[in-house]
Amino acid sequence: MDFIAKYMPNVVANWEGEYGFVGAIQQTLYMTFISAIVSGILGLAVGLLVVVTDKDGIAPNRVIYSITDKLINLFRSIPFIILLAVIGPLTKLIVGTTIGENGALVPLIIGCFPFYARQVQNALVQVDPGVIEAAKAMGETNLGIVFHVYLKEGLPDLIRASVLTIISLIGLTAMAGAVGAGGLGSLAINVGYQRFENDVTILATIFVLILVFVVQAVGDLITRKVSH
Amino acid sequence: MGEPIIKLDDIVVDFKTKDQDLLAVNHVDLTVEKGDIYGIVGYSGAGKSTLVRVINLLQRPTSGAVQVNGQNILSLNDAELRQARKKIGMIFQHFNLLNSLTIEQNVAFPLRTSKLSKSEKKKKVDELLELVGLADKKDNYPRQLSGGQKQRVGIARALANDPDILISDEATSALDPKTTESILNLLRDINEKLGLTIVLITHQMEAVKQVCNRVAVMDSGEVVERGEILDIFAKPQHPLTKAFIDTTTRLDATLKVIYQQENVKNLPASDKLIKLSYVGDSTDEPLISTLYEKFNVSANILYGNIEILRGTPLGNLIVILTGAASDTEAALAFINGQDVQVTELDPKAQSEVID
Numbered sequence: 374m375d376f377i378a379k380y381m382p383n384v385v386a387n388w389e390g391e392y393g394f395v396g397a398i399q400q401t402l403y404m405t406f407i408s409a410i411v412s413g414i415l416g417l418a419v420g421l422l423v424v425v426t427d428k429d430g431i432a433p434n435r436v437i438y439s440i441t442d443k444l445i446n447l448f449r450s451i452p453f454i455i456l457l458a459v460i461g462p463l464t465k466l467i468v469g470t471t472i473g474e475n476g477a478l479v480p481l482i483i484g485c486f487p488f489y490a491r492q493v494q495n496a497l498v499q500v501d502p503g504v505i506e507a508a509k510a511m512g513e514t515n516l517g518i519v520f521h522v523y524l525k526e527g528l529p530d531l532i533r534a535s536v537l538t539i540i541s542l543i544g545l546t547a548m549a550g551a552v553g554a555g556g557l558g559s560l561a562i563n564v565g566y567q568r569f570e571n572d573v574t575i576l577a578t579i580f581v582l583i584l585v586f587v588v589q590a591v592g593d594l595i596t597r598k599v600s601h
Numbered sequence: 602m603g604e605p606i607i608k609l610d611d612i613v614v615d616f617k618t619k620d621q622d623l624l625a626v627n628h629v630d631l632t633v634e635k636g637d638i639y640g641i642v643g644y645s646g647a648g649k650s651t652l653v654r655v656i657n658l659l660q661r662p663t664s665g666a667v668q669v670n671g672q673n674i675l676s677l678n679d680a681e682l683r684q685a686r687k688k689i690g691m692i693f694q695h696f697n698l699l700n701s702l703t704i705e706q707n708v709a710f711p712l713r714t715s716k717l718s719k720s721e722k723k724k725k726v727d728e729l730l731e732l733v734g735l736a737d738k739k740d741n742y743p744r745q746l747s748g749g750q751k752q753r754v755g756i757a758r759a760l761a762n763d764p765d766i767l768i769s770d771e772a773t774s775a776l777d778p779k780t781t782e783s784i785l786n787l788l789r790d791i792n793e794k795l796g797l798t799i800v801l802i803t804h805q806m807e808a809v810k811q812v813c814n815r816v817a818v819m820d821s822g823e824v825v826e827r828g829e830i831l832d833i834f835a836k837p838q839h840p841l842t843k844a845f846i847d848t849t850t851r852l853d854a855t856l857k858v859i860y861q862q863e864n865v866k867n868l869p870a871s872d873k874l875i876k877l878s879y880v881g882d883s884t885d886e887p888l889i890s891t892l893y894e895k896f897n898v899s900a901n902i903l904y905g906n907i908e909i910l911r912g913t914p915l916g917n918l919i920v921i922l923t924g925a926a927s928d929t930e931a932a933l934a935f936i937n938g939q940d941v942q943v944t945e946l947d948p949k950a951q952s953e954v955i956d
Contacts, residue, residue, distance in 0.1 A: 501695075501697065503693055503695050503697040504697045504698070504699060506659060506693075506697065507691065507693060507697035507698075508710075509659060509686070510657055510659060510686060510689070510690075510691040510768075511686065511687065511691075511710065511711040511758075511762075512682075512683035512684065512685075512686035512687040512711070512714075512762075513683070513714075514683065517713070517714070521710075521713070522699065525699065525701045525702070526699055526700060526701050528701060599701070601700060601701060601742035601743075601744060
């Protein structure tokens with residue numbers, strides 16, 4: 374404790390409370406967790422929609438495919454820091470506020486799910502078309518093919534894509550933090566950087582890194598478990 | 602036998618894109634009888650894969666009629682089509698197994714929606730794995746299996762719903778010759794044991810020779826020749842058929858070597874270089890010795906090849922007839938009178954393709 378008190382005096386001063394490290398870690402985990410779940414569901418659905426309606430998909434539909442595909446591109450093209458500001462009114466409508474960790478959820482989800490949808494698409498097009506054809510030849514329904522072939526055969530790639538997305542989501546929470554969302558990003562910028570309390574910035578960074586490593590390690594573990 | 606189980610009428614499959622119009626299947630009729638093993642042979646791009654995909658409507662024809670098991674497949678709705686597909690098993694060149702499932706789960710996959718109870722399904726899967734000789738591999742994953750073993754799993758999976766028809770799409774093309782033979786033998790076994798009708802597409806005439814009763818030869822979306830395997834091998838008409846048969850007899854390559862031999866190069870005008878082809882026990886008398894006794898013509902056999910197709914011998918001999926000019930002519934006329942096909946060969950036309 375003495376060591377920390379000596380070399381990281383500002384960390385000790387900023388440890389507890391809503392605006393301290395304890396609160397920041399909780400907020401980052403909260404934002405990451407909720408947006409990961411919601412973006413995960415949305416991204417998976419949209420990604421599947423694109424794969425299925427593609428001209429080589431199991432239910433080709435040019436109109437749905439091109440609209441979805443263009444929307445994904447559109448949302449992915451808006452820089453996140455601008456997206457935060459642009460969709461302010463929408464955020465206010467949905468969660469009632471544009472600040473704090475709840476205010477960050479809407480932009481995080483909108484910033485993240487198109488990215489994940491593209492990752493899902495990339496993962497699922499890797500599924501051997503021959504296996505899809507075999508399933509069709511066996512009299513499988515389209516829904517059966519989605520759940521029992523695409524999602525099952527694509528699982529290792531989907532998990533890799535999810536890890537990548539969660540890690541980039543942690544990055545986004547930090548960025549959202551800089552404009553009032555709270556969390557480790559907010560602590561690092563608003564306290565560490567702007568008050569020249571470098572030890573706070575460094576420790577906040579270390580916590581973010583630990584979070585990323587844990588996500589990566591868990592992802593790798595699961596991938597290894599489901600790959601045969 | 603005799604009753605048609607697959608009837609394709611005037612099938613056209615036209616892949617139209619912006620830049621080109623590819624006629625993959627061009628007005629093809631095809632009838633396969635119940636219990637038959639029907640081969641469709643052709644080079645890649647000939648349209649054979651597209652044609653067989655019309656049978657289970659993995660490929661919808663641009664025009665034409667498709668009857669399978671007495672059902673007009675084109676008139677079925679989605680649910681009925683899925684039901685019909687369960688009765689048409691299919692195996693593939695690259696096996697197309699689910700890598701995320703064990704062998705047992707792969708074979709059980711088509712039974713997912715079946716009405717069988719859990720224990721009946723398990724019994725069925727065990728029987729199928731027993732049939733293809735992979736009972737001990739059921740908990741393995743496809744990646745741990747060899748190509749031949751994977752194809753056996755593919756066959757077991759294709760048989761899960763007790764189909765009437767099995768479509769084999771280049772199923773042995775990715776396998777080595779020995780494995781190919783064992784897979785073909787398995788198909789023949791299944792055909793005999795279960796009375797299953799098999800449609801086998803391949804570019805290997807060797808495979809056709811081994812298992813098929815009938816064969817159709819396809820080129821550029823058309824069937825150029827078809828018939829009983831023995832007729833096709835004995836008297837091929839189309840150049841492509843001849844080329845395919847040559848891949849199994851290697852007669853062409855043999856001839857090239859023979860044409861290089863000194864005695865053939867310097868063949869006296871009175872002598873004749875001929876090819877004799879016969880099916881079954883064509884001649885009542887021993888032909889070669891008769892030539893000598895009756896015509897005083899000696900026959901020097903340069904090359905001989907006899908194969909047994911569906912229990913019937915099929916022979917090719919390359920022979921030099923030596924004797925006086927009038928005698929060899931008379932001998933030729935005599936052979937022609939027998940049930941033996943005679944082709945005179947000209948050693949000087951080195952590039953000649955034998956028929």
